[in-house]
Amino acid sequence: MTDLPEHVRHNRAYWDQKAREYVASGERHWRAESPSWGIWNVPESEIGMFPEDLAGRDSIELGCGTAYVSAWLARGGANVVGIDNSEAQLETARRLQREHGIDFPLIHGNAENVPYPDGSFDFAISEYGACLWADPRRWVPEASRLLRPGGRLAFLTNAFLLMLCMPDDETEAAANRLLRPAFGMHRIAWPGDSGVEFHISHGDWIRLLRRSGFEIEELVEVRPPDGATTRHPFVTSEWATQWPSEEVWKVRKRQRG
Ligand SMILES: C[S@@+](CC[C@H](N)C(=O)[O-])C[C@H]1O[C@@H](n2cnc3c(N)ncnc32)[C@H](O)[C@@H]1O
Numbered sequence: 220m221t222d223l224p225e226h227v228r229h230n231r232a233y234w235d236q237k238a239r240e241y242v243a244s245g246e247r248h249w250r251a252e253s254p255s256w257g258i259w260n261v262p263e264s265e266i267g268m269f270p271e272d273l274a275g276r277d278s279i280e281l282g283c284g285t286a287y288v289s290a291w292l293a294r295g296g297a298n299v300v301g302i303d304n305s306e307a308q309l310e311t312a313r314r315l316q317r318e319h320g321i322d323f324p325l326i327h328g329n330a331e332n333v334p335y336p337d338g339s340f341d342f343a344i345s346e347y348g349a350c351l352w353a354d355p356r357r358w359v360p361e362a363s364r365l366l367r368p369g370g371r372l373a374f375l376t377n378a379f380l381l382m383l384c385m386p387d388d389e390t391e392a393a394a395n396r397l398l399r400p401a402f403g404m405h406r407i408a409w410p411g412d413s414g415v416e417f418h419i420s421h422g423d424w425i426r427l428l429r430r431s432g433f434e435i436e437e438l439v440e441v442r443p444p445d446g447a448t449t450r451h452p453f454v455t456s457e458w459a460t461q462w463p464s465e466e467v468w469k470v471r472k473r474q475r476g
Pocket residue numbers: 227230234241281282283284285286288302303304305308328329330331346347348349352353
């Protein structure tokens with residue numbers, strides 16, 4: 220515990236205490252017949268987070284929380300492992316595994332330093348997990364190390380534009396104007412009782428992903444389906460139907476270096 224980076228220690232305590240607020244949504248997502256993503260529940264058919272041929276793919280979910288994404292992968296025939304920094308989140312995940320009769324390894328740990336050998340996986344995924352709460356300068360090279368050449372990484376997080384429009388009080392919704400500088404954005408700790416998040420510009424994502432051995436295949440700017448609502452206070456559907464509130468990066472590890 221003491222050798223964990225400060226933001227990982229802080230986020231462990233934060234998510235252990237926050238876990239109970241994620242039980243109901245975990246249960247709902249585990250019950251779902253087909254995957255849907257992010258705060259607007261956009262169907263998989265519109266976003267394509269998963270590779271088409273899941274069967275037999277060695278996969279890892281980085282920051283799995285209640286592990287419903289891992290459960291969807293397992294149902295699709297993938298060999299999946301979930302890693303999460305919060306034991307309390309993993310407790311919910313383990314209970315839901317038992318209730319649904321789906322078993323896969325769940326590791327309590329930091330996605331910036333995963334206890335698996337190089338080239339163990341074909342696919343890595345994160346939905347508001349490590350891609351938001353871990354330092355991209357650490358978790359992106361780590362995801363690359365874990366993947367085999369040609370392996371894929373897909374992650375969904377808050378759109379950079381949304382972050383530029385966020386007031387300091389994260390219980391308030393995004394404004395229709397720029398409220399914080401783009402240059403230098405990286406670590407954000409909201410005032411009050413909050414976790415430590417990481418947000419970087421598109422230029423910084425592209426540089427980091429390429430330097431870590433990835434080719435970028437697609438950047439999806441997520442649009443909520445008609446009439447979609449969210450329980451999260453930080454953005455309204457009026458805002459999100461005009462500008463991207465979430466983004467999905469799909470990248471593939473180069474065959475060589
Ligand atoms: C919002 S949940 C993501 C799970 C799920 N997809 C969801 O949207 O509810 C965020 C999760 O990221 C985990 N997390 C935060 N930092 C992490 C890290 N460094 N390594 C692994 N997991 C981490 C938290 O413990 C938490 O369970």
